[in-house]
Amino acid sequence: MLLSHLNFAKKVAIWQKTAALLSLITLNAMAQEVGQRERLVSPELKDDNTVVFSIRAPKAENVTLSGNWMPMVPDGNQGMKRQTVALTKDGQGVWSATVGPLEPELYGYSFLVDDVTTLDPSNLMVARDGTFRTESLLYVPGDASDLYWAKTGPKGSVHQIWYESPTLDLTRRMFVYTPPGYHESKEDYPVLYLLHGGGGDEEAWPTLGVAPTILDNLINSGKAKPMIVVMTNGNPTQASAQTISPKLPKVEQSARGMANMMFEKSLVNDVIPYIENNFRVKANKENRALTGLSMGGLQTINTSFENPNLFDYIGVMSMGFADLSRFGIEVDHSKRAQQILALKEADPELYWIACGKDDFLYESVVTMRNELDKQDFDYKYRESIGGHTWSNWRIYLSEFAPMLFK
Amino acid sequence: MLLSHLNFAKKVAIWQKTAALLSLITLNAMAQEVGQRERLVSPELKDDNTVVFSIRAPKAENVTLSGNWMPMVPDGNQGMKRQTVALTKDGQGVWSATVGPLEPELYGYSFLVDDVTTLDPSNLMVARDGTFRTESLLYVPGDASDLYWAKTGPKGSVHQIWYESPTLDLTRRMFVYTPPGYHESKEDYPVLYLLHGGGGDEEAWPTLGVAPTILDNLINSGKAKPMIVVMTNGNPTQASAQTISPKLPKVEQSARGMANMMFEKSLVNDVIPYIENNFRVKANKENRALTGLSMGGLQTINTSFENPNLFDYIGVMSMGFADLSRFGIEVDHSKRAQQILALKEADPELYWIACGKDDFLYESVVTMRNELDKQDFDYKYRESIGGHTWSNWRIYLSEFAPMLFK
Structure with a gap:
């Protein structure tokens, strides 16, 4: 199991690297769009199925993560809300949190950056859930998600x-x-x-x-x-x-x-x-x-x-x-x-x-x-x-x- | 032409209303997720092809809009960047800007909320542009985009x-x-x-x-x-x-x-x-x-x-x-x-x-x-x-x- 996770993490890394290389031909156009900022790797799945989520938000005062593996809790207003995880900021203005280990599953998540719902800008896997929302996707491999x-x-x-x-x-x-x-x-x-x-x-x-x-x-x-x-x-x-x-x-x-x-x-x-x-x-x-x-x-x-x-x-x-x-x-x-x-x-x-x-x-x-x-x-x-x-x-x-x- | 735009705006409104009604059956689950906040209409296409973009971000200090109808300008660092439009905040913490009139076209855009790239949470039309980004979509109807x-x-x-x-x-x-x-x-x-x-x-x-x-x-x-x-x-x-x-x-x-x-x-x-x-x-x-x-x-x-x-x-x-x-x-x-x-x-x-x-x-x-x-x-x-x-x-x-x- 550990080995297959290693392979998976490696494959994701190779994918990201190769994608970057294949993009070279439009690099000029790209550089104009994204500036010179390095692209974060998020989410980063570790060998033990913990996951590091990261987002660059130097000016934010509070960043949390909301993922559908987290339980619903009372919102203090007679309703329920999804529990969130607080991220912490490093010296470069990158917020991150390590979550899990997570069970094998296909998850949806988003960040709340000063209460604004934000998809993960580093993650191109996005799905629309009907008329409700779009969300970033995270696949955690394992027997339960193998199909x-x-x-x-x-x-x-x-x-x-x-x-x-x-x-x-x-x-x-x-x-x-x-x-x-x-x-x-x-x-x-x-x-x-x-x-x-x-x-x-x-x-x-x-x-x-x-x-x-x-x-x-x-x-x-x-x-x-x-x-x-x-x-x-x-x-x-x-x-x-x-x-x-x-x-x-x-x-x-x-x-x-x-x-x-x-x-x-x-x-x-x-x-x-x-x-x-x-x-x-x-x-x-x-x-x-x-x-x-x-x-x-x-x-x-x-x-x-x-x-x-x-x-x-x-x-x-x-x-x-x-x-x-x-x-x-x-x-x-x-x-x-x-x-x-x-x-x-x-x-x-x-x-x-x-x-x-x-x-x-x-x-x-x-x-x-x-x-x-x-x-x-x-x-x-x-x-x-x-x-x-x-x-x-x-x-x-x-x-x-x-x-x-x- | 004006009439067809009216029809279009009306259709979008009907779509949103009907979508909300059709969602009723999962309202309990939904209410837990989105809280009691009213959903904004964004982007809102007006009859004259001006467009109002809105996002709720009460704690933000600066919100701009970046859309691919806007020209590239020097970024002051020997590169180029996309020109942006500043949004202004109302008393409820909703930022908005009116743009255009825009030429008929299928556009991609995103918000920058305190410099964090954020898709429009009110807009379910999202596309992935290869390995580059995901973006919110806006369709402005007219002869040039009719196909x-x-x-x-x-x-x-x-x-x-x-x-x-x-x-x-x-x-x-x-x-x-x-x-x-x-x-x-x-x-x-x-x-x-x-x-x-x-x-x-x-x-x-x-x-x-x-x-x-x-x-x-x-x-x-x-x-x-x-x-x-x-x-x-x-x-x-x-x-x-x-x-x-x-x-x-x-x-x-x-x-x-x-x-x-x-x-x-x-x-x-x-x-x-x-x-x-x-x-x-x-x-x-x-x-x-x-x-x-x-x-x-x-x-x-x-x-x-x-x-x-x-x-x-x-x-x-x-x-x-x-x-x-x-x-x-x-x-x-x-x-x-x-x-x-x-x-x-x-x-x-x-x-x-x-x-x-x-x-x-x-x-x-x-x-x-x-x-x-x-x-x-x-x-x-x-x-x-x-x-x-x-x-x-x-x-x-x-x-x-x-x-x-x-």
């Missing part, structure tokens, strides 16, 4: 595709992952439909969710069957992630849109037929799986209840039978028992529910399990540590995918 | 594909754009190979270069023929953009790698055969085009000289016959006249050279044109304003693509 990064070996392709959704009256974008070997073979493949959460869009699972890489690694190690993975945009008002174009149509709609079943209708009427007409797909219940997180979990519940014979594998992540009335979302509970019985009758191979102990929707999962139990509905339950986080959703995907199509 | 954003209408697909490069002994990633209609039709298509610059990677043209959107818009308006566009990684030592995996192999290599012709060899021996075997392609000289910027311009020159009968359309952006000896890159000049004559004999349909008046490589283009003129070599020259910038490269692509395959 999250590309390695040598065969790889799937990711296709950004626009399709017509007559249901939503939009031309919409989705990402379709085809597994290693898809383009060389003549085989048909099973399909997993993978839904993001509220505030997210079709870029969520391919980026922070690292779904394509997780699938490559699971498939290459024989843990999951080769499958197609379809990552849609679950916001029924949105043609695509709006960062790619404010010019695309966007229907004004309230939060109620999340429960108006329009996305679910478009998934069944528009997305699945498109996939089954345009990819080499085993187009039957036995070879269709559906899972989603949070809002996508709600859409998974809704879709499986409305279409009990469509999917043989159903996964609900970080969502249950939630009371959404405070958001103006009213759910018709009277149909529930009937829907559960219809799905029980359809007898899917797997109904899987996963939630973290600290998830703010945990109680909704308890409610859901109680209602399923009342009807003797057969499901598997996976309770993890942690809350409503990408860390958990990557783990859930890593566990759900291997159970499919077997 | 750069997705609109309604048919759209091409973008495929992230891994291919074997025996030449470089790497499994490598590239982006392949297939035009609107490709998947429905049975036709074969011409191919444009589109190369990025030093410090960049295969993500450069699809993101900052917005090549897929430019092509969609050119093709849908009938200005360019439908074509496939191949966006490779031009760093011969790199499997892919290293932000996606430090675990992938990366060969340690000096800047000399840029001139060792290995990428050019892999383009001809690995990339082109892969494309011609895996896509519906018109596999002949008349239907192959090659262009690249800066380092990719050098690779374009090299490839066209070494393979005079491969491409009928060749475009060199922001590069000429540069003296790269200060970077340890020695070019064998003795073959040049002979190479020019061989290419003249092959008689390509178009040899196009584009450069900005302020480009730091401008003199290399003068040298190149002189040497081509000496051999009576037929080329077209496009001189633009500005320098070594994505603004120019997007314009060049917008002008080059319509001249192809006609």
Whole structure:
């Protein structure tokens, strides 16, 4: 293990050095932009998985680090806030802190420089978390995070595709992952439909969710069957992630849109037929799986209840039978028992529910399990540590995918 | 025009409002993260194309804005720096400045908060400029930037594909754009190979270069023929953009790698055969085009000289016959006249050279044109304003693509 960390740290150093060398040809232009200042190495991962974070801020009075490995603590104002770590300043105005050792994981973090949220200027690994924020990324290698990064070996392709959704009256974008070997073979493949959460869009699972890489690694190690993975945009008002174009149509709609079943209708009427007409797909219940997180979990519940014979594998992540009335979302509970019985009758191979102990929707999962139990509905339950986080959703995907199509 | 700007501003407002509503379901989690602070709107584009930039920084003593629409000025230390705009603070600790009116364009910018480079926390549109930086993006709509954003209408697909490069002994990633209609039709298509610059990677043209959107818009308006566009990684030592995996192999290599012709060899021996075997392609000289910027311009020159009968359309952006000896890159000049004559004999349909008046490589283009003129070599020259910038490269692509395959 230590050796592989050494290799990793060395590789990062080589990468940074080589990147600098390859940049030489635009050095003139560059020098104008960044001045003559030496580039810091941040974050710097040490052999023991401690990490040194650094930022140059000579005039700042207070610099802290906020990373999603840190716990939430009371903010003194009836809310919660993420715990932070204080950095200390050296004689050159560089602030730094050593953190950890950290568990293997893909982390997001940012600095607070005199309370201004600042991405790490030395770190080019940045991801957007839906409409919430952008954050700097840190990968700590190890067994628990081994699925999250590309390695040598065969790889799937990711296709950004626009399709017509007559249901939503939009031309919409989705990402379709085809597994290693898809383009060389003549085989048909099973399909997993993978839904993001509220505030997210079709870029969520391919980026922070690292779904394509997780699938490559699971498939290459024989843990999951080769499958197609379809990552849609679950916001029924949105043609695509709006960062790619404010010019695309966007229907004004309230939060109620999340429960108006329009996305679910478009998934069944528009997305699945498109996939089954345009990819080499085993187009039957036995070879269709559906899972989603949070809002996508709600859409998974809704879709499986409305279409009990469509999917043989159903996964609900970080969502249950939630009371959404405070958001103006009213759910018709009277149909529930009937829907559960219809799905029980359809007898899917797997109904899987996963939630973290600290998830703010945990109680909704308890409610859901109680209602399923009342009807003797057969499901598997996976309770993890942690809350409503990408860390958990990557783990859930890593566990759900291997159970499919077997 | 004014009306369309109103619409645009309104759309952005609607987008932000709807995004906030769609996020409600994770509001509990969110509130913990961002505290109770109201989200600023920044940048705020006004009807007259002035733009208000804002950032909350109550403790800061000095906040400036650095945007790539601003000119370079002497830094007082024999170098150049980007001119900045000072922001002023209101009673709530929010700093802001009104800039412009700005010309229609896709801009990158950042704040300097007490000299710390800070992306705009209110703006989720962020792009990575190779190994140089990440920056916040601002789109100012208008005729000159109309090609750069997705609109309604048919759209091409973008495929992230891994291919074997025996030449470089790497499994490598590239982006392949297939035009609107490709998947429905049975036709074969011409191919444009589109190369990025030093410090960049295969993500450069699809993101900052917005090549897929430019092509969609050119093709849908009938200005360019439908074509496939191949966006490779031009760093011969790199499997892919290293932000996606430090675990992938990366060969340690000096800047000399840029001139060792290995990428050019892999383009001809690995990339082109892969494309011609895996896509519906018109596999002949008349239907192959090659262009690249800066380092990719050098690779374009090299490839066209070494393979005079491969491409009928060749475009060199922001590069000429540069003296790269200060970077340890020695070019064998003795073959040049002979190479020019061989290419003249092959008689390509178009040899196009584009450069900005302020480009730091401008003199290399003068040298190149002189040497081509000496051999009576037929080329077209496009001189633009500005320098070594994505603004120019997007314009060049917008002008080059319509001249192809006609």
